[in-house]
Structures are given as C-alpha cells and as structure tokens.
Amino acid sequence: MSDENKKDNNLDHNEENNKNKYEEICYICRRPESKAGKMIHIPGNICICQSCMQKTFDTMNNGNNPYMDMSALNPAMMGFMMQQDIPNRQKIKKKVEEPDKKAEEKEKVTEKAIDIKKLPAPHIIKASLDEFVIGQNHAKKVISVAVYNHYKRVAKLKDTEHPLMxxxxxxxxxxxxxxxxxxxxxxxxxxxxxxxxxxxxxxxxxxxxxxxxxxxxxxxxxxxxxxxxxxxxxxxxxxxxxxxxxxxxxxxxSTNNRDxxxxxxxxxxxxxxxxxxxxxxxxxxxxxxxxxxxxxxxxxxxxxxxxxxxxxxxxxxxxxxxxxxxxxxxxxxxxxxxxxxxxxxxxxxxxxxxxxxxxxxxxxxxxxxLESLTKDMLTKILIEPKNAILKQYKKLLALDEVDLNFDQGALEAIAEKAMEKKTGARALRAIIEEFMLDIMYEIPKDDSIGRVTITRDYIEKKGAPMIEMRGSFKTPMLTQKG
Known part of the structure; x- marks a missing residue:
C-alpha cells in the first residue's frame, strides 16, 4: 500500500473518532444525548429528544397552538416566496385583514349587548305565538313572561350601577x-x-x-x-x-340493574x-x-x-x-x-x-x-296557523294551477279521526296524507282541472271529491280505493 493511501485511511479513521467524541444535541431543549436520552432524527439533520417530541404532540392535540396557523408561517421557509418580497406581502395582508377584524368586533359588541328597551313585552311574544300555535293560552302566557323576565334579569345584572340592583x-x-x-x-x-x-x-x-x-x-x-x-x-x-x-x-x-x-x-x-x-x-x-x-x-x-x-x-x-x-x-x-x-x-x-x-x-x-286538544282546536290547527297543514297542500296544488278547498264537514271529519287516534296534532298529517295520495297522483294527469273540493263523504270513503273543470263544469271524480 502506498504512503498516500495510508494517509487517507488515517484521516478517515480520525474523523470517525472525532464524530464519536461529540454527542447529538436536541434541537428544541438543547440538551445532549447523555441527559435527554435517545434522539429522534427527522429530515434536515435535526435531532429531537423523546420528551420534546411528546410535548409537541400534546400541544397539537390541545388545539390552542398559534403556530399551527399555516397563514402565519414564513413563506420563504416553505419555498413559496423570496425573502425580499415578504414585507410587501405583510403590508397587503394587514390592509385586507384589519377592516374585517374591526367589522367582526363591532358585530360581536352589538350581538352581546342586550338592550332592555328592544326586548318584546310578554303580550307581544304571546301575540306572535298565537299566529302559529292554536290554544294553550296559559302555557303561552307562562313561557312569554319567563323569557321576558329572563332577559330583563340578564340585562340588569350587567348594569351593576342600576339603583334597583x-x-x-x-x-x-x-x-x-x-x-x-x-x-x-x-x-x-x-x-x-x-x-x-x-x-x-x-x-x-x-x-x-x-x-x-x-x-x-x-x-x-x-x-x-x-x-x-x-x-x-x-x-x-x-x-x-x-x-x-x-x-x-x-x-x-323496580329494577335490579344500575340505573x-x-x-x-x-x-x-x-x-x-x-x-x-x-x-x-x-x-x-x-x-x-x-x-x-x-x-x-x-x-x-x-x-x-x-x-x-x-x-x-x-x-x-x-x-x-x-x-x-x-x-x-x-x-x-x-x-x-x-x-x-x-x-x-x-x-x-x-x-x-x-x-x-x-x-x-x-x-x-x-x-x-298543556291542555288536551279538542275537536274544535284540531279543526283550527288545520286552517288557522300561518304554516297550517292545509295551507301547505293548497300551495302544492297551486303550483299546478289548481285550487284546493275543504268544506266544513271535511274539516270536522278529519278532526274526529284525529281524536280517535289519541296522538294529538301529529295524527292530522297522517290522515291528510292518506286521502290526499290519490288526488296528488291524479291531478297532474289532466290540465283541464281547475278546482278540487274535499267533502266529508270523501274523508269517510263514501264518495268522491268535487272536481271543477276550468270551464266551470262540476262532476265527481277520483274514486278512492277501499
């Protein structure tokens, strides 16, 4: 072996000995391997001890880590932007974000502030409920007063300088x-x-x-x-x-198991x-x-x-x-x-x-x-509320340019059937779905139909609804099965 080869081997051997003399240091806590324990190697020749790695995972799981916001990272570190372009980007970002933050803060202030003068009085809340809920006057009074007093109490609690508080x-x-x-x-x-x-x-x-x-x-x-x-x-x-x-x-x-x-x-x-x-x-x-x-x-x-x-x-x-x-x-x-x-x-x-x-x-x-629903209350539920069930079906047929009507006998018959089921207002839709099936199926077939009138006989399966053609010719149609 030549002298030059011997020198090269000696140099390589010395470098390996020098590497063995130095310990690896944690990139985060800067502790050597002898104190921190075995290191974990990640790309970029970076060493991290196991305790710092666990703390990093715990911080990520908490969800409150500001460093997890990717928008706050330096784009130059990610290779997306030159270092000299960063100041201009930050100025543009501030101009875009600052107005939005101010608007959000104003919205939050207006939402959180409770103005006692803008709270509706109990009689106004009850009047609004009357448009959608039939009967139950006592329950509507109680819930209206409770909601009004609740927010009046919350508003007064915030006003600590009020003499009454x-x-x-x-x-x-x-x-x-x-x-x-x-x-x-x-x-x-x-x-x-x-x-x-x-x-x-x-x-x-x-x-x-x-x-x-x-x-x-x-x-x-x-x-x-x-x-x-x-x-x-x-x-x-x-x-x-x-x-x-x-x-x-x-x-x-009566049970032997844990409740x-x-x-x-x-x-x-x-x-x-x-x-x-x-x-x-x-x-x-x-x-x-x-x-x-x-x-x-x-x-x-x-x-x-x-x-x-x-x-x-x-x-x-x-x-x-x-x-x-x-x-x-x-x-x-x-x-x-x-x-x-x-x-x-x-x-x-x-x-x-x-x-x-x-x-x-x-x-x-x-x-x-709450009161049990009577026959009269069920009849009113069918037609009086803003989103009454019959109004919904009238709107559906109105899209086909057909006028749907119910006579008083039909309304009473529907209410009587609902009383027999003893499930309250929930029974109304089930009854209406049953007799409206054939009507909703047959009406789109004939464009000459202009008006449909539901009768008591049709509800009781003794007859058919009255169909009025667009030429005002009336005839019974749409016999119901059963």
Whole structure:
C-alpha cells in the first residue's frame, strides 16, 4: 500500500473518532444525548429528544397552538416566496385583514349587548305565538313572561350601577312543561326560537346517561347551546335550553340493574339547573383528548323541561280519589275518569311518585300543564296557523294551477279521526296524507282541472271529491280505493 493511501485511511479513521467524541444535541431543549436520552432524527439533520417530541404532540392535540396557523408561517421557509418580497406581502395582508377584524368586533359588541328597551313585552311574544300555535293560552302566557323576565334579569345584572340592583339578587325560574303527546310542547319552543333572536338549543333527554357509560353526558346539553351561539361563550351564557322527553329519566321503580339513564342523570343535571361552571366540549358531544374544552357558567341560562309523563294521570286520579268517603257529600270513584285536562291538577307529590327526585323538582319552580286538544282546536290547527297543514297542500296544488278547498264537514271529519287516534296534532298529517295520495297522483294527469273540493263523504270513503273543470263544469271524480 502506498504512503498516500495510508494517509487517507488515517484521516478517515480520525474523523470517525472525532464524530464519536461529540454527542447529538436536541434541537428544541438543547440538551445532549447523555441527559435527554435517545434522539429522534427527522429530515434536515435535526435531532429531537423523546420528551420534546411528546410535548409537541400534546400541544397539537390541545388545539390552542398559534403556530399551527399555516397563514402565519414564513413563506420563504416553505419555498413559496423570496425573502425580499415578504414585507410587501405583510403590508397587503394587514390592509385586507384589519377592516374585517374591526367589522367582526363591532358585530360581536352589538350581538352581546342586550338592550332592555328592544326586548318584546310578554303580550307581544304571546301575540306572535298565537299566529302559529292554536290554544294553550296559559302555557303561552307562562313561557312569554319567563323569557321576558329572563332577559330583563340578564340585562340588569350587567348594569351593576342600576339603583334597583344594589340589594336584590334576582334568581332565574326554570320551568317544567307537562302535556300529553301531540299537544304542542316542542312546537311551542321551536316557534319561540324562530320568533326571538336568542340562542336556543333543543335537546333530548333519552340519550343522556351517567358519566362513563355509552351515551351522551349531561354536558352535551350545553354543547348544543354553544353551537347555536356560534361557539361564543358569552352569548351562550344568556341562552335558553329546552330539554324534551324529561320524563324518560324518571327513577326506575323496580329494577335490579344500575340505573344509568334515570336517577343518576337527574343528579347530573342538578349542577346545570342551579348554576355552576361546567367544562363543555367544543364541536362535539363527548369529552376526549382530541376535543378542546371551554368553561360555561349556567347561572344565566334558562332551562325549560318538557315531557308527556305517561300514566301520570293515574297517579293524580289516585290522589284525588283518596278524598272519597262514605256519605252524601262523598265523591264518586269515577268522577275524574273522563276529565281530559286531569294533568292540570298535577302536584309536586305526583311527580315524586312518578320517579322525579325532589332535588330535581326543587330546581324547576314553575310547573304548568298543556291542555288536551279538542275537536274544535284540531279543526283550527288545520286552517288557522300561518304554516297550517292545509295551507301547505293548497300551495302544492297551486303550483299546478289548481285550487284546493275543504268544506266544513271535511274539516270536522278529519278532526274526529284525529281524536280517535289519541296522538294529538301529529295524527292530522297522517290522515291528510292518506286521502290526499290519490288526488296528488291524479291531478297532474289532466290540465283541464281547475278546482278540487274535499267533502266529508270523501274523508269517510263514501264518495268522491268535487272536481271543477276550468270551464266551470262540476262532476265527481277520483274514486278512492277501499
């Protein structure tokens, strides 16, 4: 071997020895490998220790990392722009973004500020509800007053300098709405949400379970309210939550299994109804490591609970029949058998016997019942509300240039059939869909039809509707099957 080759081998050997003498250093914490442990190599000849890598992943999962904003990265680092062009780009970006930020801040200020003078009075709220909901005057009065007082209370709480707010602390009054199925509990609240420009969330209690079990936690109730407020915490803290099917979380009377969807859910809802700081997942209904959390104070959130409470009338009847005794002034045992509005005589003891715990009922001080729908109310529901069912079908046939009419006998026949089904206003659409099927199928066939009149005989399957041609020639048509 020549001398030159020996020198080259010696140099290579010396370089390897020099490399072995130096330790690798973490790019983030600057600790050597002897202290930080084994290094992780990433492209670009960069070494990162395992602890710094784990911290990086935890920061990314929290979702609050400002460095994850790709728009804030230096384009020159990504190879998209020359370094000397960056100042010009930043100036242009500032000019575009600053007006938008100011506009957004102004919008937020106007949305969050509650002006007591612009709040509609209870009689105005009830008048608006009267246009969509038939009957239920007592329920509409209660909910109108509750919403008005709720936002008046929130507005006064913000005005700490008001002389009337110095000595008196106004508490909220949560409500419990009881009514038979189809009486309009959910529809009443949905209509209220459409009329008022307030964040309102409608949720269902049937999916709620105790924490740690399959199903939604009680915090998911507030998750929907936060979503309705566009993830604005301050706006959500002034909202309204309607929990439907609240009777489904009643305490089970005879069961040997753990009651994870009954009494335990009532216990979990206590802190929400009373008012406390609750951690709520943003953009999801359950807490996990990948979902950010925010804190909501429920002190100013109005809760409205509603349920049909089946068989509650039997409990009320048993309580009222205890007053029966022997003698001339005794009440008959069957006195309340045919009372359609027996639920209006409900007492707190009846609800406790049904399965609601006293702590839960104590946080719902306002308890009221909805009336059972009568034949006259069902007839008005068909034609009077703004979005009445018959108005919807008239609009559908009007698109085919056909006038749809219902005589009084037909309206009464539909209401009578709905009373037989005992499902309230929900039965109306099922009945109308049945007899309108043939009409909606046959009408588009003949362009000469100008008017269709639905009669009682057609509803009772004894005849046919009256068809008026465009030349004013009337003849019965469209025989119905069955």
């Amino acid at each position: 110095e000595d008196v602390d106004i508490e909220k009054s949560n409500m419990l709405m009881i009514g038979p199925t189809g009486s309009g509990k959910t529809y009443l609240v949905k209509t209220l949400a459409r009329l008022l420009n307030v964040p309102l969330a409608i949720t269902d209690a049937t999916s709620l379970t105790e924490a740690g079990y399959i199903g939604d936690d009680v915090e998911s109730v507030l998750s929907k309210l936060l979503a309705a407020a566009d993830n604005d915490v301050e706006k959500a803290e002034q909202g309204i939550v309607f929990i439907d099917e609240i009777d489904k979380i009643a305490k089970k009377k 994870v969807s009954g009494e335990s859910v009532q216990q979990g809802l206590l802190k929400l109804l009373e008012g406390s700081d609750v951690e709520v997942p943003v953009g999801a209904t359950s807490k996990n490591a990948m979902v950010p959390l925010t804190t909501i104070n429920t002190k100013n959130i109005l809760f409205i609970c509603g349920g049909a409470f089946p068989d509650l009338d039997k409990i009320i009847k048993a309580r009222l029949n205890k007053q029966s005794s022997i003698g001339f002034s005794a009440d008959l045992k069957d006195k309340y058998d045919d009372d359609p509005n027996l639920l209006q005589k409900v007492a707190v003891d009846d609800l406790r016997e049904f399965g609601m715990i006293p702590e839960f009922l104590g946080r719902l001080p306002v308890v009221y019942s």
